[in-house]
Amino acid sequence: MTTISENQVVTITYDLSVTDENQEKVLVESAEADAPMIFIYGQSGLPEEFERQLDGKNAGDTFRFSLTPEQAYGEYDEQALVEIPKDVFMIDGKLDDEMLQEGNFLPMADNEGNHMQAKVVSIGETAVQMDFNHPLAGMVMHFDGKVADVRPATPEELAHGHVHGEGGHQH
Template identity: 80%
Template sequence: MTQISPQKVVSITYNLSVTDENGEKRLVESAEEDAPMVFLFGMSGLPEEFENQLSGKQAGDSFSFSLTPEQAYGDYDQQAVVEIPKQVFEIDGQIDADMLQEGNYLPMADNEGNHMQGKVVSIGNEVVQMDFNHPLAGMVMHFDGNVADVRDATPEEMDHGHVHGDGGHDH
């Protein structure tokens, strides 16, 4: 059987829980058999320690591990919560009220053109407060799951740096 290693396409099912402020585990995400998580090992953009925990496993293997904030998306950074002038969100002089709502994640770019996702925290008369922390920053994450499939990546997948076809990118 094929083991998880670089240049392999990996399909997993899992439950992701985080430890909340009361020390309780809270389920925040699942990938089920009908819609597994599929990624190109070594090129996924996932935390390095996440991939390290899966390395060497093969289809049918189960896994259970936890990642600290340092191993995953870092500590919550209060400086990543910023106020942005409300007019930045205008398109043709109008604000899309469906888009600009508290809790929505919006694609943004900084002054250097770096793309990021920001969560709308609050909307004032003049400014919008945005949080650019990763949604799982500062959290201990607990993964429990199974390896559904491992296969060789195609040359095209390696060139593009992502999975094509089922569970991947179509273009």
């Protein structure tokens, strides 16, 4: 039986809840058996503590743990709210009103070409307020799930840094 450890392809199902302002758990995401989360342990880009909580588990094992903001995506950072000139969002001299709506997440890039997602917070006359915080920043996350499968990653998957085949990336 393969155990979750470095360079293993891990398939899990889970429910993710967060603690709201009333200290109630609110379900925000589920990964079901027909659409599980599949990742290479140690190369996932997931919070280190998330992976550490799964370390040593086998297919069929269940898990239940919580991550504080410090263990996950950090505290909410007010400085990550940025005003961007509206003309940045112009395409061929026009604003894309479908794309530029409050609540939408848009792909953005910084001056160094690093890609990130930002949420449209508000749209003013001349600027758009964007939130570059991770959507789960500042939240306590509660995971309740099951390990569906563990297998060694192939050399090609390790070289590419992602899972191939069913549930993974297709080339």
